[in-house]
Amino acid sequence: MTNRHHTVADLLTALAAFDPATPVRLALSPEWPFEHYVGAVTATPNVNATTGPNSDHPAADHGDRPHGVVWIGDGGQLGHLPAEAWIDLHHDPYDDLPGAA
DSSP states (O other), X not given: OOOOOOSHHHHHHHHTTSOTTSOOXXXXXXXXXXXXXXXXXXXXXXXXXXXXXXXXXXXXOOTTSOOOEEEEEEEEXXXXXXXXXXXXXXXXXXXXXXXXX
């Protein structure tokens, strides 16, 4: 299960479903899940996005104008990701586990 937010607008749309006062965390390391604070946010307006060989969303064409990238940093580990969050993010708790049948 992969749900990628390719633009700032995509991410804002996904976040709009939640109360603005709700804390935000990053869920990292799916095989050993941890929750992390969201860190600094920055942008590289003169560096085009990397699409990579398996990208299903090529970088947008903005003519001669670079479109840049917004970066969300890791603000540090808080603790282990709650099981309920891990299951909701994966929908199948065994989808990332090597050798799981």
